[in-house]
Every structure is written in C-alpha cells, then in structure tokens.
Amino acid sequence: MPKVLISDKMSPKAAEIFRARGIEVDEITGKTPEELKAIIGDYDGLAIRSSTKVTKEILEAATNLKVIGRAGIGVDNVDIPAASAKGVVVMNTPFGNSITTAEHAIAMMFALARQIPEADASTQAGKWEKSKFMGVEVTGKTLGLIGAGNIGSIVASRALGLKMKVVAYDPFLTPERAIEMGVEKVDLDTLLARADFITLHTPLTDQTRNILSAENLAKTRKGVRIINCARGGLVDEDALKQGLDSGHIAGAALDVFKTEPAKESPLFGTPNFISTPHLGASTSEAQVNVAIQVAEQLSDYLLSGGVTNALNMPSLSAEEAPRLKPYMALAEKLGSLVGQLAHGALDSIAIEVEGAAAELNQKPITGAVLAGLMKRYSDTVNMVNAPFLAKERGLDVREVRHEREGDYHTLVRVTVSTDAGERSVAGTLFGDAKPRLVELFGIKVEADLAGDMLYIVNEDAPGFIGRLGTTLGEAGINIGTFHLGRRESGGEAILLLSVDHEVTSDLIARIRTLPGVRTAMGLGF
Numbered sequence: 001m002p003k004v005l006i007s008d009k010m011s012p013k014a015a016e017i018f019r020a021r022g023i024e025v026d027e028i029t030g031k032t033p034e035e036l037k038a039i040i041g042d043y044d045g046l047a048i049r050s051s052t053k054v055t056k057e058i059l060e061a062a063t064n065l066k067v068i069g070r071a072g073i074g075v076d077n078v079d080i081p082a083a084s085a086k087g088v089v090v091m092n093t094p095f096g097n098s099i100t101t102a103e104h105a106i107a108m109m110f111a112l113a114r115q116i117p118e119a120d121a122s123t124q125a126g127k128w129e130k131s132k133f134m135g136v137e138v139t140g141k142t143l144g145l146i147g148a149g150n151i152g153s154i155v156a157s158r159a160l161g162l163k164m165k166v167v168a169y170d171p172f173l174t175p176e177r178a179i180e181m182g183v184e185k186v187d188l189d190t191l192l193a194r195a196d197f198i199t200l201h202t203p204l205t206d207q208t209r210n211i212l213s214a215e216n217l218a219k220t221r222k223g224v225r226i227i228n229c230a231r232g233g234l235v236d237e238d239a240l241k242q243g244l245d246s247g248h249i250a251g252a253a254l255d256v257f258k259t260e261p262a263k264e265s266p267l268f269g270t271p272n273f274i275s276t277p278h279l280g281a282s283t284s285e286a287q288v289n290v291a292i293q294v295a296e297q298l299s300d301y302l303l304s305g306g307v308t309n310a311l312n313m314p315s316l317s318a319e320e321a322p323r324l325k326p327y328m329a330l331a332e333k334l335g336s337l338v339g340q341l342a343h344g345a346l347d348s349i350a351i352e353v354e355g356a357a358a359e360l361n362q363k364p365i366t367g368a369v370l371a372g373l374m375k376r377y378s379d380t381v382n383m384v385n386a387p388f389l390a391k392e393r394g395l396d397v398r399e400v401r402h403e404r405e406g407d408y409h410t411l412v413r414v415t416v417s418t419d420a421g422e423r424s425v426a427g428t429l430f431g432d433a434k435p436r437l438v439e440l441f442g443i444k445v446e447a448d449l450a451g452d453m454l455y456i457v458n459e460d461a462p463g464f465i466g467r468l469g470t471t472l473g474e475a476g477i478n479i480g481t482f483h484l485g486r487r488e489s490g491g492e493a494i495l496l497l498s499v500d501h502e503v504t505s506d507l508i509a510r511i512r513t514l515p516g517v518r519t520a521m522g523l524g525f
C-alpha cells in the first residue's frame with residue numbers, strides 16, 4: 001500500500017481522500033528540515049503547501065518518493081530540477097485557489113484605498129479620528145496588472161466590475177487575450193507611469209525578481225498604491241519603505257515577503273503599510289479545493305500512473321493510464337533493446353507509432369522508450385527524469401505518428417542513429433497487452449523481451465543451431481525460448497534466445513568462436 005506524508009497544514013479532506021482510496025497517510029507538520037530528512041524515506045508521496053522546503057538534501061533522503069503534490073500554485077519551495085533528476089513527479093493545483101487569491105488582492109486594494117486596518121486600530125483605541133483617514137475611490141482609477149495569468153485575469157475582471165481601467169504588463173499576453181480580458185496591454189514603463197494601483201501576479205523568476213526595483217518604483221506616479229499577493233522578492237522591500245517614507249508611494253500591501261515567515265521587517269509600523277501573513281490562499285473554499293485536488297492527483301499517480309498538473313512531465317489521465325500501460329512496457333523494452341545493441345555515441349532517436357498506437361498520447365511512450373534507453377547510464381532513471389537526461393546528453397528526440405496501419409494493428413518503432421549508423425527495432429502488443437518484438441534491424445522476428453537473453457548474428461548455414469545447443473548445454477545453460485529471423489535463406493540470420501541463467505562473458509567468448517558467428521552478446525530485461 002503506498003504511503004503519503006502530509007507535511008503542511010491542509011484541509012482534513014486530503015487525508016480522507018487518501019484513506020478512502022486505500023493509501024496510508026501520516027499528517028506530520030512543523031518538522032525541521034533535519035526531522036523531515038529522517039522520516040521522508042518511508043514515503044511514496046509528499047503533500048505540501050508553502051512551508052515545507054523540498055530541497056536537494058531532502059530529496060536525496062527520499063529514497064522511495066515518487067511524487068510531490070503542492071496543494072496550491074507556487075512551487076518555488078520545491079527544487080524541481082533535483083526532483084526531476086531523481087525521477088520524482090512534481091504536481092500543483094493551478095486553479096484551486098486562484099479566485100481566493102484574486103479576492104485577497106482586491107481586499108488589499110480596498111484596505112489601502114480606505115486605510116481600513118489603521119482606521120480600525122485607531123477606532124478601537126477609542127480615538128475616533130474621522131478627519132485623519134481620508135480615502136480615495138477606485139472607480140475610474142487605473143489598475144496596473146503585472147502578470148495576467150490565472151489570478152491576474154480574475155483580478156482584472158473584478159477591477160473592471162469596479163469600473164476601473166486595467167492596463168496589463170505580461171510579455172506572454174497575446175493581443176487577442178488582452179481584448180478578451182478587456183485590458184490594455186502595455187509595456188512595463190507605461191504601466192508604471194499610468195497606474196494608480198499596481199498589483200503583482202507573476203511567479204518569482206530571474207526575470208521577475210525585483211521587478212519593482214528602486215529604479216522602477218521611481219518611475220511610478222506619485223501617490224501610487226502597491227499590492228503584492230504573488231511572491232516575496234518581486235518588490236524591493238527597502239525601496240518600498242523609502243517610497244512610503246518619502247510620501248511618493250501612498251500605500252503598500254504585502255501578503256508575501258522576501259523572507260518568510262516575516263517576523264520582522266523595516267516596513268512594519270510604517271504608516272500606510274499593511275500586511276498579511278501569506279494569506280492569499282487561505283479561505284475555507286480554496287483550502288478544500290486544493291486539498292481535494294492534490295489528494296486525488298497524488299492517489300491517481302500512485303495507484304494507476306495517471307498524471308495531472310505535473311510540472312516536470314506530460315499529463316496522462318487516469319483513464320488513459322491503464323490503456324497506455326502495456327505500451328509503456330513495450331516502449332521501455334524497445335528502448336532498452338536499442339540501448340544495449342547500439343554501438344557508438346547516440347546522436348538521435350526517433351520514436352514512431354503506427355496503427356492503434358498512433359491514437360494514443362505519445363509523450364508517455366516516448367518517456368518510457370527513453371527510460372529504457374538511458375538505463376545503461378543510470379540506475380535511477382525513469383519516465384520522469386529520462387527526457388531530462390536525454391536532453392543533458394544532447395540527444396535529439398523525434399516523435400513520429402503514422403495514421404496508417406501496417407502489418408500489425410499497432411506498432412512502436414524505435415530508431416537510434418549513432419556514429420556507427422542507424423539501428424531500428426519495432427514491437428507490437430499481442431492481444432493488446434503482451435509486448436512482442438517483431439522487427440530487429442529490418443529483420444522480422446517474433447520474441448518476448450524478458451529476463452536474460454542471448455543475441456547472436458550468424459551466417460545462415462546448416463549445423464549452426466546444433467553447435468550452439470551443444471555449447472550452451474556444456475555451459476549448463478537451459479534455453480527457455482528460441483527465436484530465429486533472417487533476411488533470406490543463406491544470408492544473415494538473427495537468433496534471440498531466452499535463457500535461464502545470466503549470460504557470462506566467458507560464454508559469449510565461446511559462442512563467438514563458433515563458425516559463422518558475426519556477433520554475440522547477452523541482453524537483460
């Protein structure tokens with residue numbers, strides 16, 4: 001039974017779903033990195049929010065981990081390259097908390113416009129400072145949106161409903177989408193110069209870090225109000241403090257900080273500065289949404305191989321997964337076979353699907369071929385990290401889909417090209433379930449690829465099979481299955497034998513001395 005650890009505070013719905021789906025679950029929150037390292041090896045899945053930092057060190061200790069699920073959007077607390085290198089899938093729930101976070105940004109905007117937190121504190125302190133808190137209307141004002149993705153576009157629609165004008169800076173926003181959203185697409189300098197309110201909704205990347213730097217804050221209108229409910233580090237906190245102190249910035253609201261938890265900050269206590277402790281996603285609705293989604297996604301992956309919302313591998317629905325499973329087994333065997341048979345440095349690999357296979361999602365098939373191929377370079381390779389390993393090695397991967405049906409109702413062909421030439425193998429599924437090799441270097445064969453095997457290329461001449469049988473018998477090797485293929489009588493023949501023992505280098509050396517043998521090698525599946 002797979003085991004999942006929930007390491008951040010999450011709606012009880014998550015644990016309920018894991019249990020209902022037959023997954024063992026522990027909820028252990030608030031652990032230090034050292035404590036997490038000590039226990040993570042027990043788990044197949046890890047469900048987190050933003051507190052748990054899944055570093056390279058944690059991943060190194062996570063010897064059984066297959067999948068990390070982020071109940072939320074931002075995954076900057078997960079070392080995704082390290083997870084990918086270890087073959088661990090990383091998933092998030094990209095929509096479950098977007099409305100809630102957009103609403104928090106709007107709430108912050110109103111809180112700034114009317115100084116609600118300060119007015120509240122003053123009123124409750126018995127001061128009744130009615131004239132101190134003169135606000136501004138948002139109607140007719142310009143909202144500058146930095147980042148117009150899921151949350152940014154919800155903020156835009158709410159702001160339009162409030163009769164604001166919305167200008168958006170997002171290099172990936174198409175003009176058509178901007179029209180559809182009812183916003184004006186502008187460059188950053190235009191946004192800075194025009195916005196009365198600026199709200200940030202981008203991830204933290206090398207391009208967005210410090211996007212509101214001292215220099216950019218200086219380009220804003222006097223009296224601007226700034227809201228960040230996305231990620232700490234997007235705004236230069238020292239420059240923000242100076243802008244508030246000088247009066248250039250009329251107000252700022254931060255839900256997120258460069259260092260979290262933010263227990264102290266020069267901004268604390270600054271007039272017209274308001275903050276919340278990373279509460280953007282904290283509504284009961286959003287937390288139920290993300291907990292359900294993350295638990296379903298992790299369970300699908302651990303129980304059936306279904307992949308949804310993964311950041312480091314292509315999606316594969318829970319319905320598709322069982323149909324693709326035998327193909328993935330076939331693909332991995334074919335990848336492993338070409339990997340073992342190809343000599344020389346690999347330049348490129350082509351994965352062709354034909355007939356029924358052409359109707360399927362090809363990415364998982366490609367991932368499985370690459371996993372089989374890369375097995376000779378790494379013990380820990382799987383479908384998740386194989387495409388990354390292939391890329392690292394500069395391998396050119398091509399996917400080809402043929403709608404036509406050939407000799408087989410379904411076929412996967414793998415061709416590698418190396419400095420020694422091209423090598424191609426193909427396989428089908430018997431009864432839609434059993435992987436079978438049907439073509440090896442252009443020669444028709446029919447073999448199951450399993451266990452220890454012997455691969456021999458010889459000149460097709462009488463007496464060879466008898467001599468080979470004797471050699472194997474003398475070595476105490478029992479033959480399980482025997483498959484023969486040849487281009488033409490008297491030409492080159494291929495022999496594939498499954499044997500009950502590991503094929504030693506001694507045995508291979510002896511076979512190579514038999515008359516007519518051109519190649520002999522052991523294969524393992």
Ligand SMILES: NC(=O)C1=CN([C@@H]2O[C@H](COP(=O)(O)OP(=O)(O)OC[C@H]3O[C@@H](n4cnc5c(N)ncnc54)[C@H](O)[C@@H]3O)[C@@H](O)[C@H]2O)C=CC1
Pocket residue numbers: 072073074075094097098101146147148149150151152169170171172173201202203204205207208229230231255256278279280281282
């Ligand atoms: N405060 C909180 O509790 C929460 C914070 N968030 C954060 O909100 C942010 C936005 O989330 P979503 O809208 O769901 O993400 P998204 O991926 O849908 O949208 C992000 C947008 O930023 C844009 N972008 C990327 N680089 C940019 C750049 N250099 N300049 C301008 N725009 C750029 C992208 O094109 C995209 O449209 C994320 O960082 C997420 O982690 C999300 C949920 C809760």
Ligand SMILES: O=C(O)C(=O)COP(=O)(O)O
Pocket residue numbers: 049050051071072073074075097278279280281282
């Ligand atoms: O979903 C996100 O990106 C968030 O930042 C929400 O963070 P949280 O799950 O509330 O710690």
